[in-house]
Amino acid sequence: MKAAIFTIDAMLAFLLASATFAVIAQTLNYNSPGLEKQNIFSAANDLLAVMQNDGTLVSYASQSALDINSDLAKKILLLPQNFCGNLTISIYKYQSGGFALQKKSSALRNCVAGNKTVKAKRVFYDSPSQQYGIAEFEVWLKERVEAPK
Amino acid sequence: MRGILYTLMTYLILSVLLAYAASTASAFSEKEKLISEKISAERIFHAWNSVGKNLAGLLNISAGKTDYTFKITDTLPSSGDTISILQNYETFLQNYFSDGIISYRFEDSGGNKISLQNMDSKISILPWNINYSWPDFGKNSGVLESNSNGLKFLKVVNMTMFVNPVIRDLNSIAWSGYKACDQSTTDCLIFNLTITDGAKTWVSNVDKFDLKFQAQLKVDLGPAGGPNWARATVGKIPTLINLDMQNSNITQTSSMVFNTTDFFINYPSKLNVSAVGIKKVDWLNG
Numbered sequence: 455m456k457a458a459i460f461t462i463d464a465m466l467a468f469l470l471a472s473a474t475f476a477v478i479a480q481t482l483n484y485n486s487p488g489l490e491k492q493n494i495f496s497a498a499n500d501l502l503a504v505m506q507n508d509g510t511l512v513s514y515a516s517q518s519a520l521d522i523n524s525d526l527a528k529k530i531l532l533l534p535q536n537f538c539g540n541l542t543i544s545i546y547k548y549q550s551g552g553f554a555l556q557k558k559s560s561a562l563r564n565c566v567a568g569n570k571t572v573k574a575k576r577v578f579y580d581s582p583s584q585q586y587g588i589a590e591f592e593v594w595l596k597e598r599v600e601a602p603k
Numbered sequence: 604m605r606g607i608l609y610t611l612m613t614y615l616i617l618s619v620l621l622a623y624a625a626s627t628a629s630a631f632s633e634k635e636k637l638i639s640e641k642i643s644a645e646r647i648f649h650a651w652n653s654v655g656k657n658l659a660g661l662l663n664i665s666a667g668k669t670d671y672t673f674k675i676t677d678t679l680p681s682s683g684d685t686i687s688i689l690q691n692y693e694t695f696l697q698n699y700f701s702d703g704i705i706s707y708r709f710e711d712s713g714g715n716k717i718s719l720q721n722m723d724s725k726i727s728i729l730p731w732n733i734n735y736s737w738p739d740f741g742k743n744s745g746v747l748e749s750n751s752n753g754l755k756f757l758k759v760v761n762m763t764m765f766v767n768p769v770i771r772d773l774n775s776i777a778w779s780g781y782k783a784c785d786q787s788t789t790d791c792l793i794f795n796l797t798i799t800d801g802a803k804t805w806v807s808n809v810d811k812f813d814l815k816f817q818a819q820l821k822v823d824l825g826p827a828g829g830p831n832w833a834r835a836t837v838g839k840i841p842t843l844i845n846l847d848m849q850n851s852n853i854t855q856t857s858s859m860v861f862n863t864t865d866f867f868i869n870y871p872s873k874l875n876v877s878a879v880g881i882k883k884v885d886w887l888n889g
Contacts, residue, residue, distance in 0.1 A: 460606020467613040488638030495642055499649045506656055546699070548691045553698065574649065577700045579657040579692060584683060586695045 490595060491572055497537060498574035498593040501529065506576050511589055514543055515580030519557040526561035538565040539593040546586050556585060565596045643881050650705050651876040651883045654696065658870050658887050661688055661719075662740070666726060670864050671758075673728060675735060676856045677745055679846060685740035689720040710873040710884065723871040728859075730866065731756055744847035745855065751790050751840060754814070758860045759793040760844065765854040766833045768825035769800040776805045781818040781837075783811050790814040790840045798822055798833075814840040824851050 505511050510529075514522045526541050533539055542560040546553040571594040578587045659666050662685060665676040696707055708716050725736035731753030736746050749757065770776070776798065784791035792814055796807040805822075812818055817838040825831040833853050836845040846853055870887040877883075 457606045460610050464606065464609040464613045467610065467617055470617060488635045488642070492638050492642050492645075495645065499645060503649065503652070506653060512660070544699075546695070548687075548695075553691075553695060575700060575702070576649075576653040577657065577696060578653075579660045581660040581663050584688060586692065586699075588699050 491570055494537060494570075494593045494595060495572040495574065497533060498539070498572060498591040501532060501541075502574050502576045502589050502591050505529065505589065506578060511543070511576060511578040511587060512580045514559075515545055515578075515583050515585045515587060519559045522557070522559035523561060526559055530561045530563045533563060533593070536596045537563075537593055538596055539563050539591060542590045542592075544588045544590075546588075547584065548586070553586065570594055640881070643878055646705065647876050647878060647881055647883050650700075650707070651874055651885070654700070654707060654876070655874055655887045657692065661685070661692055664726075666868060668866070668868055671861050673859045673861070673866070673868060674857070675726070675859075676854065677735075677742070678852060678854045679737075679742050679745050679848060680852070681740060681742040682852075685742075686720040689740075690718070693719050705876060705878045708875045710875050712873070714873070714875075714884075717872065719872060725871055727869045727871065728753075728866055729869055733757065733859075744845060745853075746845045747843045747857075747859075748841045749843055754790055754792065754840070754843070756861050756863060756866070757792070757843075758862050759795065760857055760859050761795045762844070762855055762857040763797045763799065764833065764835065764846070765856075766798060766800050766822060766824055766848075767852045767854075768829075768831055770798065770803045770805065771823040771825065771827060771829075773803050773805050776820060776822050778807070778809060778818045778820045780816060781809055782813040782816040783809065784813045788813045788815070792837065792843055794837060794844065796835060798835075800824075812837045814838040814843070 540562045544558045545556045573592045576589045711717050725734045733749040733753045792812045798805045819836045821834045831850040833848040875884040
């Protein structure tokens, strides 16, 4: 009788141990949400940094909204395949005591929207036209779609 | 007896697994915290960089360092209201760039908050404190200054002055007070000057200026009898080169070649970008 109780107790403990082990195994396979966020945040920032450093952002001040749209559409394709994004340029001029929006252009690489979006921003100024601009890049990962079995 | 043995062994295994689970959970949480801090640091760095990048444009200059050379292009006098432009830039940052997570402030050397338009109107080449400055942001003159120590690192200044209106008479352009460097000279500036209006060009035939003396040339511009002129003055140390004008514009492009690459360009304001628990404070630089 005593042996049976010990055995049942041992089996229960073993089940508990197995459950713990399963949780650990799950944790090891778990994708870090922070790491995913960091990757997409870096990609967004890097693209905007390049656009600022090579003068692209400032050059938008003297281009039409249509031309900017077409350039943004090319830029957004530089993102890796599994990234989605919305790249927006807003250009303002200070007049009559406030900032008036001169033009706003955007390009969207749309795919199944994920819930982990990050936004990178850059500010720029065009000296000849005295216009101030903001570049915003919202990026998220394409949702993983399970292949049909 | 066997039951007790099984139980003890199972409890032992369970304890090891629990300890491992606790350690894994702790490492995972630490990693997430580290990543979160890295994202914050990246956010701060990019924000600092983006805000600082615009300063040359706001001052309507182009300035940059390549290896041994610092190159600057500047137009005198200022074509726009630089003070308003700087003021508006700060307002723009507050209204459109700040997102509630990151805060920005411009600071003086003591860490006190300043408005951008109140910073000194100069650019410094460090570590020698060679300054290119204006009396104010109206830029009615532009002066390059250095002490004897800084001058030792400056090999040559090549300057082109683009003047407007046009040069009246090329033949009337000449240095006065020029003294060439000789063996007794302690402070010598090698300065190559070209003046052009786009059609007519004058090139200085002297280039070794003894800075104990002051050399000057005045270029009359526009129609005869008009009040337009541009002037370049070299010396006396600590003044290396002083440009000024009347009823005229000068766009000067200077290449200053140093005998070392170990120098950097600072604007006279620090930029402090901070979020909770992390910040980057540094001189705005070119």
